[in-house]
Amino acid sequence: MEMVNITINGQSLSVPQDYTILQAARQAGIDIPTLCYLKDINEIGACRMCLVEVKGARTLVTACVYPVNEGMEVFTNTARVRKARKAVLELMLSNHNKKCLTCVRNRNCELQTLAEELNVTELPYEGEQTPSTIDDFSPSIVRDNSKCILCRRCIAVCKKVQTVGVIDATERGFKTKIGSSFDKSLNETDCAMCGQCINICPVGALQEKDGIAPVWKALADETKHVVVQTAPAVRAALGEEFGMPIGTPVTGKMAAALKMLGFDKVFDTDFAADLTIMEEGTELINRIKEGGKLPLITSCSPGWVKFCEHNFPDFLDNLSTAKSPHEMYGAVLKSYYAEKAGIDPKDIYVVSVMPCTAKKFEAQREELSGTGYPDVDAVITTRELAKMIKEAGIEFAKLEDAVFDSPFGDEATGAGVIFGATGGVMEAALRTVSEVLTGETFDNVEYEAVRGTEGIKEATVTIGDMDVKVAVAHGLGNARTLLNSIREGKADYHFIEIMGCPGGCVTGGGQPIQPAKLQAEIDLKAERAKALYAEDRALTYRKSHDNPYIKKIYEEYLGEPCGHKSHKLLHTHYQERPKY
Amino acid sequence: MLSQQQAVAFNGTKEQEAKLMEVISRYKGTDGALIPVLHEAQSIYGYLPVEVQAIISKNLDVTMAEIYGVVTFYTQFTTEPKGKYHIGVCLGTACYVKGSGAIFDKIKEKLGMPEGSNSTPDGKFSIEATRCIGACGLAPVLTVNDEVYGKLTVDDVDSILAKYVD
Secondary structure: OOEEEEOOOOOOEEEEEEHHHHHHHHHHHOOOOOOOEEOOOOOOOOOOOOOEEEOOOOOEOOOOOOOOOOOEEEEEEOOHHHHHHHHHHHHHHHHHOHHHHHHOOOOOOOOHHHHHHHHHHHHHHOOOOOOOOOOOOOOOEEHHHHOOOOHHHHHHHHHHHHHOOOHHHHHHHOOOOHHHHHHHOOOOOOOOOOOHHHHOOOOOOEEEEOHHHHHHHHHHHHHOOOEEEOHHHHHHHHHHHHHHOOOOOOHHHHHHHHHHHHHOOOEOOOOOOOOHHHHHHHHHHHHHHOOOOOOOOOOHHHHHHHHHHHOHHHHHHHHHOOOOOOHHHHHHHHHHHHHHOOHHHEEEEEEEEOOHHHHHHHHHHOOOOOOOOOOOOEEHHHHHHHHHHHHHHOOOHOOOOOOOOOOOOOOOOOHHHHHOOHHHHHHHHHHHHHHHHHHOOOOOOOOHOOOOOEEEEEEEEEEEEEEEEEEEOHHHHHHHHHHHHHOOOOOOEEEEEOOOOOHHHOOOOOOOOOOHHHHOOOOHHHHHHHHHHHHHHHHHHHHHHHHHHHHHHHHHHHOOOOOOOHHHHHHHHOOOOOOO | OOOOOOOOOOOOOOHHHHHHHHHHHOOOOOOHHHHHHHHHHHHHOOOOOOOHHHHHHHHHHHOOHHHHHHHHHHHOOOEEEEOEEEEEEEOHHHHHHHHHHHHHHHHHHHHHOOOOOOOOOOOOOOOOEEOOOOOOOHHEEEEOOOOOOOOOOOOHHHHHHHHOOO
């Protein structure tokens, strides 16, 4: 790439010629405020926060979209620039619903942060307010347009990254709002409920549907035996809500906090992830041996499953019938565990802490109630758990590590832990399938080819005398690309892992929200995944079928993987859903 | 928040759909295809209801949300059919300062048009706020199909509507 020479605030720089002023400034460590800008996803110069002065230019220009050129002299800190940016922000605040104290994003809001950084001390333009139209019909996502600043990041991530595109800007002028076709609720559209829109919303216009209130209520109900389970990815990010560095694993502190919150039992969804591998792995082996429908595609990600039901109904028979891990756990808790502990399943209240908003939708699926009761009663996100911990006055960072409860929790495998990262389910499955198919034991369990943050990963794994072709896609846009290539006959595989969110569960729609500026510098996907791979390496058991409690549950209760009892409790079915 | 219900039931014909499909195939794959397709679709059906937008979405590979965004952005696109009697109330500057806004509201109220809708559920009347129609000397002015009524007050609404009871 050809380089050009520019100066920013008098500082000489040599930068690639396809850079914008913003890219050049950030490379030089010069901060320019942004709001609508989302690296590689939303670069539209809409919010006007990044105004800078260019010598010779008639007006101020938007740094996020303005290309550099040879000899350009840029000034980011002149009186004219400061005044303009402040006016832009004051205008944005003029019709913003400024109920910050009670806002879900209080103290983690990019608009609030900018008001502080730009030293906004008065609101000179109090004008007409955008009416508060709240869409809370979706079981996963709530939208409040009175908080919206029309940055369009949500539109971009939904349309460009996820290729779902259920929201767009409608109307014009002051009446402009972000909404769905014919102002339908998100619940009436083909929204996958992945929640990626929440994670990139700079303000409080998008949030998860509240799951906290029913959980507090259940905890206060003495007739209920309230158990909680936590998904693998939660431990890789929960610490961020308490100021800990990104990628800090907090498994022990999380278990301690959950016990202090008053849950009767604190279990680890990792156990059920192992169970999923036993069922899904067996399903794969059966389909390969018996000439069943291939490729087999994983079904752990409820955002992906809903997307498939709307967009790829011709692939529904490819989806593994295995329930997702937390649903399996719920079913086992209300059957096997209920019997062992002598508790009436109607009194067991299962709470899932998930990095995911689509899990809230999934938990409401009627077919996921193999025991006659819903497998899972409530789903809260990682963010909501953090709120509960704060509300209870627990000083998270100071907690001593605790362990999960037995009989299900204290022997999780590394295979279960890595479910939280893209490629993790595939790797866990390969660890088990390779040994079951060959009858041998392998020491090297790390399948590097399916790790990493590349959008679509492919590998051929030799198991015995067979070449197993696998693929991993994360993010629904990548899933669409992969499935289209199979539809068109350009690719074929035996086994595919698909996760709805880019990066997999570690960057799911229920995970802690980091500002766009930080996300441009740090790859959250990779940093959080490191925490999981480190935990995997440190565990005694790294293969699902080695988990002694997995062996026990099949011996004592389930019989064999994909057997009669498993089918009743641990498997499900799917349905075509309309797109238009 | 409730979704907008369409006031009038859709009854597009196979012939109309075939015409629309021809239009779509003519534009498919070209940049900026959506707006000309919407224009032609509106001239085929008279309006752009959800059913027509769905045909376009599916066959032009543009999301429903994006189409709705474009349709609601431009005032020449409408999601409601014109009624048997189409009323245009001029909200141009001269008419507006002489009170046409109140006349517009009065007609909607009198005809019982639902909130957010500009037509009656039976499809008989529709109303549109027009820009200046060049009859400022008669301000405030309205039209019903080709009839022009000028120098109006809110009190004239009843007698005008009474002419269209059939």
